[in-house]
Amino acid sequence: MILVDRDQDVHVLCEAYTACQSGWGQLVVVNGGVACGKTELVRTFAEQAVNDGAMLLSATGSQAEQSLPFGLLRQLFRGVEPFRLPNLSAKSPGATADSASIDSDYAGMLDELCGDLVLLARRRPVVIVVDDIQFADKPSLRALLYLQRRLQTSRVLLVFAEWTLPNPTYDLFRSELVRPLQTVHLQLAPLSRAGITELLDRALGPEMAELLAEECHALSGGNPLLVKALVDDQRAVRHRSATPLTDGTMAVSQQFARAVVACVRRWGPLPFAVACGLGVLVGRPGGELLGDLLGLDPGDVQGAIEVLETSGLVKDGQLRHARVRGAVLDNLPASERAALHLRAALLLHRRDARAADIGVHLVAAEQLGTEVNGPWAVTVLREAAHDHLAHGRAEAAIPLLELAVRASADETERAEILSQLMQVEWAHRPSTAARHLKALEAAWLAGTLSQEDGFRLAKWLLWYGHMDRLREVLATGAAVACGATATAGNFDLAVAWFRSVCPQAGQGIARVPAQRPREVARSPLSTAVGLLDRLRSGGPREEIAAAATRVLGNAPLGEETLDVQMAALFTLFHVDADQQAEELCRAKLAEATGRNAATWRGLIGAVYALALLRRGDMSGAAREAQAAHGLFVPQGWGIGIGLPLAVRVGVATRTGKYEDASRLLRLPVPEAMFQSLFGLFYLYERGLFNLVLDQLHAAMADFARCGELLRGWNLDLQALIPWRLGAARTQLAVGNRQAARALVEEQLTNAPVGGGRTRGMHLRVLAAASPPERRLGLLTEAVELLTASGDQFELSGALRQLSQALEAQGDFGAARATGERAAQLARQSGAEWSAPDPLSIGTLDAVASVGRQLSAPVWQVSELSEAERRVAGLAAVGLTNREIGAKLYITVSTVEQHLTRVYRKLRVNRRTDLPADLDQYAPVGLQAAGSSAAERVQDRGRGR
Numbered sequence: 001m002i003l004v005d006r007d008q009d010v011h012v013l014c015e016a017y018t019a020c021q022s023g024w025g026q027l028v029v030v031n032g033g034v035a036c037g038k039t040e041l042v043r044t045f046a047e048q049a050v051n052d053g054a055m056l057l058s059a060t061g062s063q064a065e066q067s068l069p070f071g072l073l074r075q076l077f078r079g080v081e082p083f084r085l086p087n088l089s090a091k092s093p094g095a096t097a098d099s100a101s102i103d104s105d106y107a108g109m110l111d112e113l114c115g116d117l118v119l120l121a122r123r124r125p126v127v128i129v130v131d132d133i134q135f136a137d138k139p140s141l142r143a144l145l146y147l148q149r150r151l152q153t154s155r156v157l158l159v160f161a162e163w164t165l166p167n168p169t170y171d172l173f174r175s176e177l178v179r180p181l182q183t184v185h186l187q188l189a190p191l192s193r194a195g196i197t198e199l200l201d202r203a204l205g206p207e208m209a210e211l212l213a214e215e216c217h218a219l220s221g222g223n224p225l226l227v228k229a230l231v232d233d234q235r236a237v238r239h240r241s242a243t244p245l246t247d248g249t250m251a252v253s254q255q256f257a258r259a260v261v262a263c264v265r266r267w268g269p270l271p272f273a274v275a276c277g278l279g280v281l282v283g284r285p286g287g288e289l290l291g292d293l294l295g296l297d298p299g300d301v302q303g304a305i306e307v308l309e310t311s312g313l314v315k316d317g318q319l320r321h322a323r324v325r326g327a328v329l330d331n332l333p334a335s336e337r338a339a340l341h342l343r344a345a346l347l348l349h350r351r352d353a354r355a356a357d358i359g360v361h362l363v364a365a366e367q368l369g370t371e372v373n374g375p376w377a378v379t380v381l382r383e384a385a386h387d388h389l390a391h392g393r394a395e396a397a398i399p400l401l402e403l404a405v406r407a408s409a410d411e412t413e414r415a416e417i418l419s420q421l422m423q424v425e426w427a428h429r430p431s432t433a434a435r436h437l438k439a440l441e442a443a444w445l446a447g448t449l450s451q452e453d454g455f456r457l458a459k460w461l462l463w464y465g466h467m468d469r470l471r472e473v474l475a476t477g478a479a480v481a482c483g484a485t486a487t488a489g490n491f492d493l494a495v496a497w498f499r500s501v502c503p504q505a506g507q508g509i510a511r512v513p514a515q516r517p518r519e520v521a522r523s524p525l526s527t528a529v530g531l532l533d534r535l536r537s538g539g540p541r542e543e544i545a546a547a548a549t550r551v552l553g554n555a556p557l558g559e560e561t562l563d564v565q566m567a568a569l570f571t572l573f574h575v576d577a578d579q580q581a582e583e584l585c586r587a588k589l590a591e592a593t594g595r596n597a598a599t600w601r602g603l604i605g606a607v608y609a610l611a612l613l614r615r616g617d618m619s620g621a622a623r624e625a626q627a628a629h630g631l632f633v634p635q636g637w638g639i640g641i642g643l644p645l646a647v648r649v650g651v652a653t654r655t656g657k658y659e660d661a662s663r664l665l666r667l668p669v670p671e672a673m674f675q676s677l678f679g680l681f682y683l684y685e686r687g688l689f690n691l692v693l694d695q696l697h698a699a700m701a702d703f704a705r706c707g708e709l710l711r712g713w714n715l716d717l718q719a720l721i722p723w724r725l726g727a728a729r730t731q732l733a734v735g736n737r738q739a740a741r742a743l744v745e746e747q748l749t750n751a752p753v754g755g756g757r758t759r760g761m762h763l764r765v766l767a768a769a770s771p772p773e774r775r776l777g778l779l780t781e782a783v784e785l786l787t788a789s790g791d792q793f794e795l796s797g798a799l800r801q802l803s804q805a806l807e808a809q810g811d812f813g814a815a816r817a818t819g820e821r822a823a824q825l826a827r828q829s830g831a832e833w834s835a836p837d838p839l840s841i842g843t844l845d846a847v848a849s850v851g852r853q854l855s856a857p858v859w860q861v862s863e864l865s866e867a868e869r870r871v872a873g874l875a876a877v878g879l880t881n882r883e884i885g886a887k888l889y890i891t892v893s894t895v896e897q898h899l900t901r902v903y904r905k906l907r908v909n910r911r912t913d914l915p916a917d918l919d920q921y922a923p924v925g926l927q928a929a930g931s932s933a934a935e936r937v938q939d940r941g942r943g944r
Contacts, residue, residue, distance in 0.1 A: 003037075004198045013042075020127075020155050025157070026157045026158070027158045027182060029174075030161040031163075034267060037224040054124060056127050058129040069138075072130065111150075113147065117151060117154065127156075129159045133161065134162045134163050190221055193214070196213050199224075200213055219321050221320050223311055226260065229260075230252065230255070234250065257327035264308070264328060267307060276328055276336075279328045282325065283318065335370075349380060358384065378407050385400040388400070414448075418440060427597045440453075440457045454473070457473060467672050544574075552569070552588070557592055570720055576757045579790060582608070589605055598636075601631060602644070603643070605624055605627060606644040608628075609622075615791055616825075617792075629644035638673075639673040641669055642669065645667065650685040653692055655830050680706050683705055691730055691733060696733055699730045707723045724744065732768055740765065741766065744765050744766045748762055760794065760795075763779070763781055766778055775805045779802040793831050799819070803822060864902060864906075872906075874888070
């Protein structure tokens with residue numbers, strides 16, 4: 001190790017040497033912690049003294065030789081002329097190891113030794129260096145004191161390097177060293193930041209030194225041995241990576257850990273035991289608790305802490321860094337560590353410590369292989385988990401609840417804890433939470449799961465798409481427990497969450513659960529049910545929007561209220577209060593992000609993306625939808641994956657990225673998703689994509705299925721999912737204006753719609769389906785409404801239609817200005833202006849003149865299930881039943897059953913009669929040649 005930061009210390013030694021040269025014997029005691037640089041300092045000084053002509057006598061104390069009488073003295077003088085040591089032996093009279101004095105024979109021997117030293121010192125100075133003197137044997141210590149008292153007027157310099165280590169025998173010797181006036185006590189301080197920077201500069205270069213000095217100082221505490229180890233770790237990393245480290249972060253590896261262990265082990269068993277105790281009792285300094293943990297006297301513990309502080313390992317009564325703590329504990333066998341943690345938990349429990357502090361030790365003990373059980377431990381673990389959850393630390397609560405489940409001996413209690421664990425994991429780790437479903441189902445069937453937790457189980461089964469298992473849970477009484485009745489074909493649960501995202505599951509609700517443990521949970525459920533009931537019955541949109549806004553403002557985001565938040569946001573969309581929804585989404589998204597709840601963040605983020613899509617902000621919608629979609633793997637999304645996928649497909653379709661949309665639609669989704677509003681968003685956007693690609697059977701099937709499900713749920717949310725508009729556009733695409741107009745007029749006349757945005761969209765379609773003389777007025781009103789709504793994409797489309805209507809009437813100037821404004825808005829929203837608009841008047845007139853026909857009635861195609869469509873799509877591209885089974889991982893018999901139902905529903909006799917555009921359901925690469933998404937759009941634009 002290069003000697004740095006020791007100029008003043010070297011100066012003190014040099015001054016003592018100068019005084020020694022003048023005939024005044026000197027004693028310098030160099031004191032410091034282990035590995036603080038004492039050896040390097042005295043060695044460097046000794047080399048200088050020898051170079052100056054001094055004679056050097058040196059020895060090093062050792063714990064292994066402490067019981068060897070006169071062992072250190074032999075080191076000093078053996079083989080050095082003219083000294084002749086007599087046969088020193090512990091068996092000689094007056095020279096035993098425990099003797100407190102030196103008899104006359106040995107006094108005479110030491111007098112002779114002093115005389116030899118004085119004679120030698122007259123010719124040249126003599127420097128006697130003893131390192132680690134605290135480990136010297138007792139007779140040698142007494143001999144050194146005898147010599148020191150008689151060499152004060154000779155040119156002899158004694159340099160003793162010692163550790164600050166409690167030792168009764170050595171403390172007695174040290175007290176004698178204080179007396180002489182010619183004694184200098186040199187206390188070595190840890191290396192300063194400047195000294196560390198100099199060391200790093202020499203070893204790694206100036207750039208790395210500046211980057212790493214601060215962290216190196218924090219890790220090492222200025223201990224030179226630890227600094228050297230960190231330097232070695234940096235060199236090792238650079239050697240392995242062959243690239244320079246420039247990010248300002250130190251590599252902390254094996255060398256540092258070994259150096260830490262070497263420091264604490266060299267002190268002996270007591271400091272090491274105390275270091276281990278400090279490693280376990282993080283943040284709890286104090287000798288009494290540490291003494292109880294280790295079974296030691298508090299005074300001994302405090303002395304060991306002071307020793308560790310001198311080495312830089314301890315700061316403010318604690319191990320100075322997590323890396324130091326890790327190195328110490330890793331050197332302790334796992335069984336001993338586990339025992340320490342469990343004992344710490346018991347001690348803290350008896351002292352009424354915080355449950356969170358106790359829980360850390362219980363979890364650590366269990367992870368290290370020690371069984372944790374007992375009612376007190378379960379209670380502590382649950383309280384600790386509750387404390388972490390209350391402060392937004394879900395990741396810390398999960399292992400506590402996992403251990404509580406294993407530690408509990410009560411089946412009912414275990415089921416309750418497991419449900420809480422599932423609840424926390426679903427919000428934060430939805431991809432792994434499903435692992436608890438089987439155990440919860442077993443608890444429900446065994447009767448150990450409460451009614452409230454039975455409701456949650458049903459909700460999670462639905463989320464993960466386990467419809468068959470949900471039926472089983474309901475069949476055993478979950479519907480009754482939730483205050484609902486099961487009707488044929490419907491799974492009725494008395495929960496607003498189901499009614500907001502899966503209306504089919506909540507269609508037959510009889511009443512809200514009458515008994516729930518917390519009144520705060522009952523109120524949001526009633527509120528959400530009331531919101532959806534108001535949507536069914538209609539009413540002033542301003543009142544509905546105000547009610548939804550109050551819900552979002554008054555209900556803090558949480559597992560109990562997430563259903564209410566979703567219902568309220570969907571309500572705002574339904575009444576076209578999009579600006580309010582967007583602002584509230586931003587607030588709720590920030591709240592979910594702050595709580596670090598991935599599921600909440602994903603759901604609210606997807607709704608926010610939907611709000612941006614409805615406003616025509618394509619780049620923002622794409623960003624938020626992709627961020628939400630990527631929070632966890634598809635398995636974690638469950639049926640909720642339909643919402644971010646729908647927005648991403650919608651953005652890709654509107655911006656002309658058809659291959660991206662096609663790729664997204666090929667991603668697997670759970671079948672149960674199509675029994676929820678999430679699936680309906682997906683179906684609607686897939687229908688629009690199919691419409692743009694001229695896949696009219698598929699488009700009409702998607703829109704029709706949306707309508708069928710919504711009507712079946714008695715929840716025709718036309719402003720939220722405007723399926724009639726999609727169906728009307730598809731009818732326009734085949735030239736059937738009468739059918740399109742009937743669909744729009746049915747909506748405008750019989751079903752309540754939202755605000756200006758929804759009405760403006762309807763008027764666009766109605767204008768396209770109306771005679772030329774009616775179009776201008778309808779489109780002018782549509783433009784006014786869409787301008788007020790803020791939806792740039794729909795507004796650009798309306799202006800495009802209006803421009804064509806003006807041109808048809810001969811008002812070319814107004815048509816050109818309107819068209820330029822439409823193009824500008826499309827560019828601002830990020831939409832693809834060159835893509836064919838299915839509502840373009842020129843396109844519609846051309847379609848009407850051709851009189852296109854569909855190869856099969858669209859309402860028949862809409863009756864196909866998702867599984868049947870996939871099979872039919874593969875059959876449409878020519879695959880055999882066996883090949884279809886291999887592609888879809890189903891049996892040939894299942895393929896045959898699906899095809900039988902497909903033929904019956906489509907009223908065809910063989911696969912060659914299947915509609916050609918069913919090939920869109922085939923996997924990527926199996927569609928008809930030349931039918932990529934982009935090519936289909938180009939073909940449609942060319943009128944093919």
